[in-house]
Amino acid sequence: MNTFLDYLTVALVFVLIALPSLLGHARDLRIDRQLRRAERPASAPAKIANSHYELTS
Template sequence: MNTFLDYLAVAVVFTLVALPSLIGHLKERAVDRQLARAEAGLPALDDPLSPPEVARRAPLATGRALTR
């Protein structure tokens, strides 16, 4: 039982030390995604004033079929 508590204590300390770093990493990834969307000319996902995106679909038929 003593060994289990020792491992548990190490896991808790490791979590407390690593958690701020992991949270910061997730925030940085969110910023990177926002920058990538801005470079692509797409509106921000969290901007309530931006118009909704329209899904772009490929045409169902080729150009030859449309001319008939």
């Protein structure tokens, strides 16, 4: 039983140490995906639907 608790403790400490890094990596991947999606040109139907709006700066 002691051996099991030792393994469980090591696994828990590993998860606690690795979790912030894994969450940050997942967040970076999500942001990268959003940036790639924003860089793509809009689809043709969206351009046609929005073509009557005039953009001014």
